[in-house]
Amino acid sequence: MATRALTQCVRSLTRSSTRLFQGSVIARSSSALLFSNDRSFSVIGCTQRTRGIEQSRISQLSRQYGGLPPLTIEAITERVMYVLKLYDKINPENLKASSHFMKDLGLDSLDQVEIIMAMEDEFGFEIPDAAAEKLMTPAEIVQFIADKKDVYE
Amino acid sequence: MSSVTRAEVLSLYRRIFRIARSWQAQSALQHDTDTERRYIVQEAQTLFRQNQQLTEQESIKKCLDECNARIEIGLHYRNPYPRPTYLPPMGLATQKGRKFRGQQKLRKQAKPVYLQSHDDDT
Secondary structure (H helix, E strand, O other): OOHHHHHHHHHHHHHHHHHHHHOOOOHHHHHHHOOOOOOHHHHHHHHHHHHHHHHHHHHHHHOOOOOOOOOOHOOOOOOHHHHHOOOOOOOOOOOOOOOOOOOOOOOHHHHHHHHHHHHHHHHHOOOOOHOOOOOOOHHHHHHHHHHHHHHOO | OEEEEEHHHHHHHHHHHHHHOOOOOOOOOHHHHHHHHHHHHHHHHHHHHHOOOOHHHHHHHHHHHHHHHHHHHHHHOOOOOOOOOOOOOOOOOOOOOOOOOOHHHHHHHHHHHOOOOOOOOO
């Protein structure tokens, strides 16, 4: 039972590693590692079998990268509005895309700094001070983020 | 004597928030890190709001010095709380209370720059 579990582990290891490294180097090295094990006969047989299977699958190899889904203006607007609604000094009923922070919503410059920090946290990139001071409505924030992220130029 | 601009004050405020974002407590416990991050943000919010209405250049400059001092001390000692200080010698009156002017002046003089906004004399 232990060997069966071991073979399953090796099979998944070789499968994922050959997908990444395009070769059976890892399979060979893992089988070499297991050579020192006394109960390794069935295991080596399994690795050779998987090596054969993997080589036939090499033509289907594809690299898989991680990444975020592409941003659209609607998605950015939705996220900005969501963050603003969560802020406790803003009344969610008054909030529109064109509501000015200082004139319509009655916030001051310290609150505006906090809002821009929350936007930085939400979208994961830093906004420089000079530009951040000028962003006074949600529409401007959306425009700025779309410019930075090259969305629907 | 250049005047302190609103931009400088706001950039200090922003700097404190950025420090709070990547703060790690000295004890390396997650619980302490979270508490200290929240403390930094709250302390900045309260003290900035408390001193929001000041108009004289000297007092604004003093507050900026206090802010810078607390940032430097906090970053150096990895501890966001203000360092406590001793009372000056002969700084507290007898059992009758803290009414003597000379001693009040002495205490006010002995208060370090990073404790200026805190009102300990209740």
